[in-house]
Amino acid sequence: MSQLLGDIAAVLIALSGVAVIVGVVLIRRGDRVRHPRAMLTATALAGLFLVFYLLKWGLYGTTRYAGPEEWRGAYYALLLSHTVLAAVNGPLVLWLLYNAFKGRFGVHKAWARWTVPVWLYVAATGWVIDQVLARYGESAGGIGF
Template structure:
């Protein structure tokens, strides 16, 4: 059963991507005032990065399960795993954006300047770039899955776009864990 109008998949993916990325850039750029989010105790704000690393690790697992399931022909398990991955991504982003707005901006890097310039920044840049690229790909793959039956879906670009999105998503989540380790474990 189709849940998304087939003729609108690209447009809907584009609109969702633009809106999502606009919210992220607005939060990262300090355009969303702290007064727009409820105040949380400091311990909650400090807990969010730790929750998000657990979410990221879990998402790596669900993406991997989804990928393996579809390779084995288990469409139902693939669907559940990939929807779970998307829900985890949304939860991660909601927590991250909440903390970003509530604290007034990104957390400064506490380590040495050389590590900041030659390790942290390149890893962070690649992580962010991949996350940005993933947004429209993930929306497009999910919307195709909602617009076509399983038999019809095989004749769309869902598999090709899905493989690309999953690959980039895995690398982005993994690099996000490296960023966490640099910010909260090493330094």
């Protein structure tokens, strides 16, 4: 069940990355109607990801890496960069949405150039981390309810 929740979360975050790419393609084509729809879908998927991720964490605690030693450093570097950028991504997305809905598209555009790569990095690494833990993870217990 723990891995199932992790897999659902990983699919949701990967889909949010796909929706972001669709949103970028749409705005490049000048589609100001479907761009917001794609980006709001991406935001909803990322929010749902968070629900499943927190559910897994709350019910089963954290998962520890128990794979080959020579990959441990690379895994934790990936996990650290993913976690830090995921924390940064949340406020960036809210700021983007706020400026878009206020009609401040200049500010929106400027911040979007940073936020999109961060979002895509977080989505891709989230999926990779889930795949690694599916194979090499072991329960580390933790705060499980």
